[in-house]
Amino acid sequence: MIKAIRGTRDLLPPETALWNFIEATVRDVFRAYNFHEIRTPIFEDTQLFSRSVGEETDIVSKEMYTWEDPQQRYLQMRESYVEAFNAQKEGRTPTGLVSLELLAGTQSLTLRPENTAAVVRAYIEHNLGQRGLNKLYYIGPQFRRERPQKGRYRQFYQIGAEVIGPATAGSESPARDAEILELLATLLDRLGIRGWTLHLNSIGCANDRAKYNEALRKALDPVKDKMDPDCQRRAVTNPLRVFDCKVPADQPIIEKLPRISEFLDEPCRQHFQQVQEILKSVGVEFQLTDRLVRGLDYYTRTAFEFTHGALGAQNAILGGGRYDGLSEALGGPPAPGIGFAIGEDRLVMSLSETAEAVVRKPDVYIAPLGPGMNKEAARLARELRRHDIVVELGDESFRLKKSLEIASKLGAKHALIAGENELSTGVFSLKNLGTGEQKQIARDMLAETIQR
Numbered sequence: 001m002i003k004a005i006r007g008t009r010d011l012l013p014p015e016t017a018l019w020n021f022i023e024a025t026v027r028d029v030f031r032a033y034n035f036h037e038i039r040t041p042i043f044e045d046t047q048l049f050s051r052s053v054g055e056e057t058d059i060v061s062k063e064m065y066t067w068e069d070p071q072q073r074y075l076q077m078r079e080s081y082v083e084a085f086n087a088q089k090e091g092r093t094p095t096g097l098v099s100l101e102l103l104a105g106t107q108s109l110t111l112r113p114e115n116t117a118a119v120v121r122a123y124i125e126h127n128l129g130q131r132g133l134n135k136l137y138y139i140g141p142q143f144r145r146e147r148p149q150k151g152r153y154r155q156f157y158q159i160g161a162e163v164i165g166p167a168t169a170g171s172e173s174p175a176r177d178a179e180i181l182e183l184l185a186t187l188l189d190r191l192g193i194r195g196w197t198l199h200l201n202s203i204g205c206a207n208d209r210a211k212y213n214e215a216l217r218k219a220l221d222p223v224k225d226k227m228d229p230d231c232q233r234r235a236v237t238n239p240l241r242v243f244d245c246k247v248p249a250d251q252p253i254i255e256k257l258p259r260i261s262e263f264l265d266e267p268c269r270q271h272f273q274q275v276q277e278i279l280k281s282v283g284v285e286f287q288l289t290d291r292l293v294r295g296l297d298y299y300t301r302t303a304f305e306f307t308h309g310a311l312g313a314q315n316a317i318l319g320g321g322r323y324d325g326l327s328e329a330l331g332g333p334p335a336p337g338i339g340f341a342i343g344e345d346r347l348v349m350s351l352s353e354t355a356e357a358v359v360r361k362p363d364v365y366i367a368p369l370g371p372g373m374n375k376e377a378a379r380l381a382r383e384l385r386r387h388d389i390v391v392e393l394g395d396e397s398f399r400l401k402k403s404l405e406i407a408s409k410l411g412a413k414h415a416l417i418a419g420e421n422e423l424s425t426g427v428f429s430l431k432n433l434g435t436g437e438q439k440q441i442a443r444d445m446l447a448e449t450i451q452r
């Protein structure tokens, strides 16, 4: 038997009702903060992620689903041949398009492991900076080849948002950081999620980072030989990534490393200070966690994570931060930005007890009684559904007892009997399955009675 791939899963009812409830609530909240939806492709040029998330990160070095796209090679070759053919016909030298390299070339593509890089790519590609400040949100699947466990999947879903624009539009302001964090607190409260903790840190501006990296290298130099080979390499190439090393034996070394908070320069410290002040004034509680560096390279200044006690080992419900240099790193104009992504799978886990409560059960189950009644029941159902009533249909071959049993099992509020007699008189038996009460109702009063 063919089964779903390890780390992927089918989302089934009734849980899908909870996913829909979450997404509808989230869309409402985004609307109130003037965010608009963006949908980017599921796969992108591999370089987009290696240049933004960073070569040394776990995501890029181990977890991406990447392949060489053969169709691209074919298309490029065909283009080249057409150009070679035309050039020969026109008696000119073919343009640079025809090169052996290109003929042999394929394009490396990757299933998106996250969506910030793609949003910034789209920002650059469509010149979104012209509009000033862009507040964009997305909901969709991401892919990482991680070891599957509770709350960690290879296909998982993120609800994310990014605020990006030229500095003249205020995109650099600490007010943006605070607004994002306040939005998140509101969102979690609206969804009924209690007991979360906001961990907040500043990982410094570009200058501070250079100084901090130097200090980390210096501190790691005498001890790095004792570390896991992966961490040893990082200690040289990208020392900040040493904090992602999970090997228990390396933890005492990591614990003694210098802290970024000691390296923040004055403007950066002030920015962080202002974020905290606004948060205090709007009553959003936070915890300063100076070891929080985040597992992606594009971050600068504010970095944060929200954790939730009920989630077990994978307790980060969401993460985010500033990425002021990302647009430039991808060849775009200066465009400071800040954003977050919520792990929707984890959000659902922390709300799973509400799943039953958000499922809309049938308002009425129509039981057609006797031969030829299916077509009459279908007409009745059509009439009622026009009034936004949830209708489930039985079958004329069922006995009444069986129909009522099915209706109860489905959790229907009413059962409506549609037999020859009812149709000829235009008066129907409507049974309230909660109270057991049965009433005779005229056809034109059915919708109103069911909705009451």
Ligand code: HAM
Pocket (backbone or CB within 6 Å): 113, 114, 115, 116, 144, 146, 151, 152, 153, 154, 156, 157, 158, 160, 161, 162, 295, 296, 316, 317, 318, 319, 320, 321, 322, 338, 339, 340, 341, 342, 343, 344, 345, 346
């Ligand atoms: P991230 O911390 O890599 O950040 O992911 C954000 C959230 O996605 C995590 O906190 C977690 O809830 C969820 N998540 C990550 N990996 C998995 C997985 N394998 N299974 C289930 N859930 C997972 C980012 O992706 C950044 N793009 C966030 C961001 C947006 N920063 C700025 N803007």
